[in-house]
Amino acid sequence: xxxxxxxxxxxxxxxxxxxxxxIFLASRGDDQFAQCGGxxxxxxxxxxxxxxxxxxxxGQRVTAQQVFDKPSLLYFGYTxxxxxxxxxxxxxxxxxxxxxEQGKDVQTVFITVDPRRDTPEVVADFTSLFPGDMIGLTGxxxxxxxxxxxxxxxxxxxxxxxxxxxxxxxMTNTYLVLPGNRTxxxxxxxxxxxxMAERVGCFVDAMG
Numbered sequence: 001x002x003x004x005x006x007x008x009x010x011x012x013x014x015x016x017x018x019x020x021x022x023i024f025l026a027s028r029g030d031d032q033f034a035q036c037g038g039x040x041x042x043x044x045x046x047x048x049x050x051x052x053x054x055x056x057x058x059g060q061r062v063t064a065q066q067v068f069d070k071p072s073l074l075y076f077g078y079t080x081x082x083x084x085x086x087x088x089x090x091x092x093x094x095x096x097x098x099x100x101e102q103g104k105d106v107q108t109v110f111i112t113v114d115p116r117r118d119t120p121e122v123v124a125d126f127t128s129l130f131p132g133d134m135i136g137l138t139g140x141x142x143x144x145x146x147x148x149x150x151x152x153x154x155x156x157x158x159x160x161x162x163x164x165x166x167x168x169x170x171m172t173n174t175y176l177v178l179p180g181n182r183t184x185x186x187x188x189x190x191x192x193x194x195x196m197a198e199r200v201g202c203f204v205d206a207m208g
Contacts, residue, residue, distance in 0.1 A: 033184055036202035048175065048183040050150025054111070054143055057124035057136035064181045067135060071106045071204055073196075074175040074183075076153045078114035078168050079126040084189070086129070091193050092174055093130040098197035100132075104204045108134045109177075113155035113170045115144045151175060151183070176200055178207065 052064050073092045077085035092108045099106045110127055112118035115138050118126075123136035138144070148155055153173070159166035174196075176185040184203055187196050 033203055033206050036185070036199060036206060045183050045185065048151050048186075049177065049181055050147060051181065052139075052143065052147045052150070054137040054139040054147065055120055057120050057127055057138075059120045062137070067109060067137070068177050068181045069179055071104075071179070071200065071207075072109045072135075072177045073106065073200070074109045074111065074151070074177050075172075076111050076113050076148060076151065076155065076170060077172075078112050078170070079118050079122050080114065080165070081168075084172060088172055088174065088189050089126075089130055089134070091189075091191075091196070093132050093134065094193040095196040095200065096132050098193060099201055099204070102197075102201060104201055106200055106204065108132055109137065110134055111137045111147060112144065113148060113153070114157065114168050115139055115141050116157075176203060178203065 050064070053061055054067075056062050056067075073096060075085075075088055075092055077088065079085070089108070089110060096106045096108050108130070110123070112123060118138045120136075120138060123138050127134040127136040139147070153171050155168055155170035157166055157168045172189040174187045174189075174191075175183050176187075176199075177183050185199060187199075
């Protein structure tokens with residue numbers, strides 16, 4: 001318990017810095033998911049995402065293709081965050097549970113923005129707090145920087161004065177990634193789990 005309390009010390013209540021991440025609203029093109037509505041961006045949602053190899057919470061190295069083998073709710077955060085990241089992760093897990101009740105298999109994925117502190121063991125402790133076998137991923141600072149860039153995710157560690165209990169500014173969007181590492185939608189942190197489940201369910205149904 002003491003270790004868990006330490007993990008939850010300090011976090012900035014990060015806001016979804018859409019402009020900083022390069023996200024701008026635009027109309028969705030005419031594709032198989034057009035009826036699902038939701039969010040669309042300049043350049044299209046296909047401009048989000050990247051291939052990667054990261055370290056899962058069990059220590060195994062995994063690729064994007066291995067991770068995204070089913071519809072996934074992808075969130076970027078860090079384990080030292082005491083409120084925003086746990087709340088968003090719990091919301092995502094709840095949405096996945098609502099979808100499971102409908103017979104739709106959707107998983108949750110957590111990628112750290114704080115690889116210095118978020119070892120596989122620390123990430124495993126964090127993801128174990130949530131139902132649904134959440135996948136947690138970490139890596140080197142270079143690997144994490146590259147994957148965050150792929151999803152246009154802004155983050156910045158405020159570690160100039162404290163190398164242990166620093167806060168990390170970061171965006172709080174959750175992305176819907178389909179098998180084949182295709183990002184098709186995103187949700188801000190104000191989206192209710194019921195609304196998220198409804199929109200994700202539309203995409204799952206449209207997959208056929």
